[in-house]
Amino acid sequence: MAKLNELLQSIQVLESWNEKDLDITGLAYNSRKVEPGQIFVCIKGFKTDGHTYILEAVSNGATAIIVEDYQEGWDDLPQFRVEDSRASLAALADAFYNHPSQAMKTVGITATNGKTSTSFMTNAILEEHGLKTGLIGTVVVKFGDYSEPTKLTTPESLDLHHYFAQMRDQNVSHVTMEVSSSALDLKRVGSVDFDIVTLNNISREHIDLHGSFEEYFNSKASLIREAKEDSWAILNLDDSYSASLIEETKAQILTFSVETGDGDLVCRNLDLSTGRAKFQVEIRKPLSVGTTTYEPTTFDIELSTPGYHSVYNSMVAIAVGLLNEIPFETIQKGLKAFGGVERRFEMVFEDDFKILDDHFANYGNINVTLSTLEQMSYEDLKLVYAIRGSRGVTVNRENAEAIAEWSSQLGLTEVIATLSDSHTTEKDQVTEEELDVFQDVMNEAGIRVLLYKELDEAIEHALSDVQKDDVVLLAGCQGMDPGAKIALEQLNKARPEMDEETLFKPLKNRVAGIL
Numbered sequence: 001m002a003k004l005n006e007l008l009q010s011i012q013v014l015e016s017w018n019e020k021d022l023d024i025t026g027l028a029y030n031s032r033k034v035e036p037g038q039i040f041v042c043i044k045g046f047k048t049d050g051h052t053y054i055l056e057a058v059s060n061g062a063t064a065i066i067v068e069d070y071q072e073g074w075d076d077l078p079q080f081r082v083e084d085s086r087a088s089l090a091a092l093a094d095a096f097y098n099h100p101s102q103a104m105k106t107v108g109i110t111a112t113n114g115k116t117s118t119s120f121m122t123n124a125i126l127e128e129h130g131l132k133t134g135l136i137g138t139v140v141v142k143f144g145d146y147s148e149p150t151k152l153t154t155p156e157s158l159d160l161h162h163y164f165a166q167m168r169d170q171n172v173s174h175v176t177m178e179v180s181s182s183a184l185d186l187k188r189v190g191s192v193d194f195d196i197v198t199l200n201n202i203s204r205e206h207i208d209l210h211g212s213f214e215e216y217f218n219s220k221a222s223l224i225r226e227a228k229e230d231s232w233a234i235l236n237l238d239d240s241y242s243a244s245l246i247e248e249t250k251a252q253i254l255t256f257s258v259e260t261g262d263g264d265l266v267c268r269n270l271d272l273s274t275g276r277a278k279f280q281v282e283i284r285k286p287l288s289v290g291t292t293t294y295e296p297t298t299f300d301i302e303l304s305t306p307g308y309h310s311v312y313n314s315m316v317a318i319a320v321g322l323l324n325e326i327p328f329e330t331i332q333k334g335l336k337a338f339g340g341v342e343r344r345f346e347m348v349f350e351d352d353f354k355i356l357d358d359h360f361a362n363y364g365n366i367n368v369t370l371s372t373l374e375q376m377s378y379e380d381l382k383l384v385y386a387i388r389g390s391r392g393v394t395v396n397r398e399n400a401e402a403i404a405e406w407s408s409q410l411g412l413t414e415v416i417a418t419l420s421d422s423h424t425t426e427k428d429q430v431t432e433e434e435l436d437v438f439q440d441v442m443n444e445a446g447i448r449v450l451l452y453k454e455l456d457e458a459i460e461h462a463l464s465d466v467q468k469d470d471v472v473l474l475a476g477c478q479g480m481d482p483g484a485k486i487a488l489e490q491l492n493k494a495r496p497e498m499d500e501e502t503l504f505k506p507l508k509n510r511v512a513g514i515l
């Protein structure tokens, strides 16, 4: 419960009508979810306009409204006009829950690729140190005993500040969260008190949402540009966009590099021969954080997650660890124990051949995945590729181009494509244009396409003639029943002789999680 007048102090009201002093029970941005005594914040959305749902909000008990345009016909209803409803929702939510993100160390992670893995790695280090942590991202929101699969990478501001409040109630001291470009654009992280922010890499993605690459970069960059003075920004000197922000923030800067050898932290002697990275981190000059001063030194790191991209993700996580004054040994242990995130180059089966599962979502991440595969040794690559339905021609062309660009390095002459990325009846339909653009790019690159309507048929084909030392990549095979479960069923059919116990643990665990 809060007083309306007090809550309004957190936003800039341009005009107001029918002001009253009210007790407010909460906030809502969806008329259907309004509960008695709440403020309804009207948002002009992409699909519809929240201002048109005031009647429903009021009949559900809204006692005040926040609007961007004056609404006629509400003579008794307190009405407050603001410049930007989304930013106001964030500020009001932060005030209503009494600034919960200020009660904990908050780490905001953005990048085009690796946000999820980086936040999981960071959380692993913080947990290894015995801290009470919270994690918010694409896969899950998790703190204490609470764990919920998520729909958005970054929740709507009201939900986000509510999570922080619940975390504060459970004495969470450190929260790591993924921050998407859409979230930055739509003010979902408004009024969040970040202590550490990072932008690790940026490549083409969501141009459809942002209009141009420049606008997309500006959205991402705002996390760094708007960071407060006493916070830290972790920037990657190997990425020119990330590095360009050094001069543009009030935050203290901690830089790192893997390739250029510059910065406060440098990755040295990288060994990727087994697919899983071993390297040393050099602290190049004294680094003072809180009560700790790290003198120049090097320490070893061994990752359990495969791939070159994991090195970059881990450099961010290591930096966050150091900024929280966590000892090297704890950082080492946390990273070694961390086994990876679902469907992020996940080794779901590893025996005489391997099955990898990857979300394969966009051009940038496909490049990362295929460049990691290129560093592995295998006989034949079987790519089971789920064409992305309802994502548009541009996304499908770019994804197909990424496959085509890597095909010769990977020895890829055939793609086992499927029109369905899931096993359920509720699927995104692949349009004719999306299929055509995929086939055109494959034809031009001289790659044969074996097209299956259903995902399980495609996986069955891939596994029917799999040989020793082959790699099967489940690429974008997501949905309610992800590829891993179908792969296990097909594997049982294709290899009846295979002893269940030889199945690699993650595949069994994944399937157990799905069933």
Ligand SMILES: CC(=O)N[C@H]1[C@@H](OP(=O)(O)OP(=O)(O)OC[C@H]2O[C@@H](n3ccc(=O)[nH]c3=O)[C@H](O)[C@@H]2O)O[C@H](CO)[C@@H](O)[C@@H]1O[C@H](C)C(=O)N[C@@H](C)C(=O)N[C@H](CCC(=O)O)C(=O)O
Binding pocket: 029, 030, 031, 032, 042, 043, 044, 045, 046, 047, 048, 049, 050, 051, 053, 151, 152, 153, 154, 155, 156, 180, 181, 182, 183, 186, 206
């Ligand atoms: C494009 C986009 O981001 N849309 C988000 C946006 O929806 P919107 O503005 O289009 O909302 P709308 O449907 O037009 O409705 C406008 C307003 O009317 C309200 N309304 C609507 C109907 C009704 O009956 N009553 C009512 O009050 C709605 O609650 C809303 O406040 O605001 C909604 C509420 O927060 C979000 O759920 C929705 O995310 C959609 C589901 C989504 O898919 N977003 C994706 C693109 C996204 O955000 N992805 C990023 C990751 C991608 C990245 O890296 O950028 C993420 O963070 O997950």
